[in-house]
Amino acid sequence: MTMLDRFDDGARRAIVRAGLLARESGRDRLDDETLLVALSTSAHVAARLGVPAGAVRAACPGAATGRDRELLATLGIDLDEVRDRLPARIDDPARWRLHRALALPLRVRLSGPGVSLVLTEAARKAVEVALNLRGYGTPVTEDGLLRGVLADHRTPSGRALTRLRIDLPRLSTTVFARRPAS
Template sequence: MFERFAPEARRTVVRAGLLSLDAGRTVLDDDMLLLALAEAWPVDGFEVSPDAVRALLPAGPPDRPGDRDLLAGLGVDLDEIRRRLPSRRADPAAWRLRRPRTRPLRVTLSGPAGDLRLTVAARKAVEVALYHAARRTDGGGVVDEDLVRGLLADGSNASVAILRRLGADLPALAGRLWPLRASA
């Protein structure tokens, strides 16, 4: 799937995955896609700061006390391991976005830092982005704008709720992303 992504969008999805892993999540949700886009895409009409998005994210899952304590008892510092991971951790070329043949509705982001299953909302955002990229005539792959289109396609997902709470002008943003075509 990633072969149909432009490098910038690929970096954004990998960044969202890393943000999810750093937050202790086991899945990649649309709110982390929004945070990664806010970090990567500060353009007109999408003036949402990463800090503002981060402040509205739901609290991450609490650490399972047994895991961290067990590793600490063995002399393993989980945070130190994360810091020492090779630089390939964030290298988009080392990551894959795949759909297993046996479970076609499941999409997984896999890389050196771990595997994350995309939630329904995140998968829908990626699929809408792929759809819009395929319809463009420039032959390019999925770009960050397509990912924003994917997030806005479902008005009931967490990322749209965050944008509304931040006071983003969603109709203006949608109008910019989906301009009306002049009738011939």
């Protein structure tokens, strides 16, 4: 069992989206800003934040934003359409693993088809907070991942949310108040 098995479908897809964004940008690390950008593409999280995903993407200058996608779009190629035609979808969460290195317990890695990314300290903490705040036997949700991102406002993702003029204490109170049933 990997760490990703403890996430529900929405949270798993957010992690995979973040991994794909990092991969499309040629990165070897998954940071908390990229995780926030991936989370913001969910209608549920965007409603929580009160800003559209494009605004979150613009506020996260350090995030992997899929430059390959933008370059392909200038050529008239839609990356999502190409992925839909592939027989085995690379964004299928069942093909991805989130795991801790046995020899290096503070190193968490996201692995998927053709990619292996080390989570930065801030992204690792966000995932660990999400895992630790869930009720016993309940999976991590998108809200849980958002809780993890909001746990430390000093991170790049916290600064990005501040640039968006999101009231972080109020958002934290709202998101932390809705804990999953244990």
